[in-house]
Amino acid sequence: IVARHRSGQGYKKISAALKVPKSTVASIILKWKTFGTTRTLPRAGRPAKLSYRGRRALVREVKKNPKVTVAELQRCKSQPSLQPSTSQGFMADARHMKARMEFAKKTPEGLQD
Helix, strand or coil: CHHHHHCCCCHHHHHHHHCCCHHHHHHHHHHHHHHCCCCCCCCCCCCCCCCHHHHHHHHHHHHHCCCCCHHHHHHCCCCCCCCHHHHHHHHHHHHHHHHHHHHHHCCCCCCCC
């Protein structure tokens, strides 16, 4: 793709010749112009332990039963590889959500005039 681009071919001709979408051709050329390579570059940060879908399933389980233990969450079919350290944050979230709700329902002292 890059060689064809350097020889002066347009995105549409490259796309038709190689049978790839124009958007793919454009993104590869942009990557080459930006980084000087088309190889996959290392990403910043640590990869997530849970996928977005797995995280939603875990939150749903905790909301359904806030007293669920980490061991029970590990046995859950949605995320069999869940580690206790990963799920601790979700347990705290449910507890803090309840505490925040109770705090919000209280009428603040001294603000009534």
